[in-house]
Amino acid sequence: MSDQSVPAYWLYGERRTDRFPDALHIETIVSRSTLHDWRIEPHRHQSLHQFFLIARGGGTARIDGVDHRLAPGTAVLMPPLHIHEFRFERGTDGFVASIAELGLRRLFDAEADAHNELMRPAVFGLGLDDAEYAELAGVMQAALTEFARNQGGREVALTAHAGLIALWFWRATRRARADSAPPRDGHAALVGRFIECVEADFRSHRPLEAYARRLGVSVPHLSRTCRETLGLSAVRVIHDRMMLEARRHLVYTSMPVSQIAFALGFSDPAYFSRFFAARAGVAPSDYRAAA
Template identity: 60%
Template sequence: MPGRSVPAYWLYGERLTDRFPDALHIEPIMARSSLHGWTIQPHLHHDLFQFFLVTEGGGRTRVDGREHLLTPGSVLLLPPSTIHEFAFLDDTNGFVASAAATSLKRLFGNEPEARALLGSAAVLHVPVGSGEFAGLSATMRLAMSEFAANLPVREFSLAAYADLIASWFVRAMRGARAIAEPARDARAELVRRFVERVEARFRQHDALTDYASALGASVPHLSRSCRELLGHSAARVIQDRLMIEARRDLVYTAMSISQISFRLGFSDPAYFSRFFAKRAGLSPSDYRVKA
């Protein structure tokens, strides 16, 4: 409902000052959800990547204003600052693994495209009984056993599990975006820097030529690299980031359409409405009513 204030937690229900000290936190979905009546209210995490696997039950989730059905085999990637909520069926279970970006610095340092691939929220499905499902489930189960124990080199082991779980999602995102062959490091680094710059400047509505110039690349090369690594053009990256923010504001704030328009850098609310409707298939006001 519009007008709600969306809280930021370290883990759901825990203050930001209650940071867990581990490289990886992992728990069963039911451990926290059952305490809250199987309903997790809208919230976000500033510094955490979260990785979910549903093994039993299901329900619904809303991620940045978009609703998704959850069934056994559903996997969720939630990057930092993603607004999300859940309405689980009773006795739903699976795993939720949380890792700060600093815990994944080895992965990001060795695989430059990983940060870009993990930079957008996603809800995917892997068939129960498939090798992909079995592999992720086994890794998360072993990680949870390590997390619960107090064994030597525990922190090193948890960091390794954080890398393994995040790597599974990197591969899943690459597959979901139909990336058929590995990217060269230079091309992946260009896309990573572009995504980071879009995150910092999407409200300024910089022209694509400005982005390319700042990154030392031509527009065709930048867009081609985005298509090969992310599955869509560089212009689409900018538009999608604006749409994410627009959906958030429409669903989670009471701001008027004009206020949202100006906050997102549009000088004309009517143009913003046309921009939104073309991509969402609904006007902003209709989207807010249906959300």
């Protein structure tokens, strides 16, 4: 299966239309999962953010080739383009809310860092007695009730509910990813710009100096800012993105390892295999066999 053959949907099983019809789409997990025998096959969304909350039951979510256990209280953030699939236990229920990319950008016009911080998948384990779970469950239930109505001001109400759901996940992301001390003003913005540059150029194997020059900062400053904000070195950010793409190809395509190496910008497949094994602990072929 080629990478292009992984289907891209608006909502799972529904091909893309001209525009997302509402500010927010929300449904119960059971309503769609029962139609597919509790198995949501590998897919991605081109321009759609999704937010999940498990209220009962559980299962497994595979996100970019990595498995995550789902249990009551699990919340999942799924940005566009990331390949994901679900294996739900029968009877699992909860909520899945969907917000179009353009709509999310508009919601966070006043928060420059929010969009970047919502562009990485995340899984949050909450207890059913946690205040954070009760808050999110209440917001999603209210949104579901409003979505089912056909009353005046529906789009205004759905926009407000979309903002509350996205805001909950943004705050949860900040809490989960924050260092012991918050980053200084401007650091998150620089890291966000760096991540965007890496996303565009990681296959070109540009040296860190090229990224720093493009961002108008020194290499030490960029590295220090990444460590303070993400807990990772700048080089690690680049390598992690390359590894993510390598895992996607190994799990979701049948491309030979040598072809994957060339697709990721490596001129020597043997060097790619060493690069991958040093970070994953296994050779690419062994990783594929175990996936």
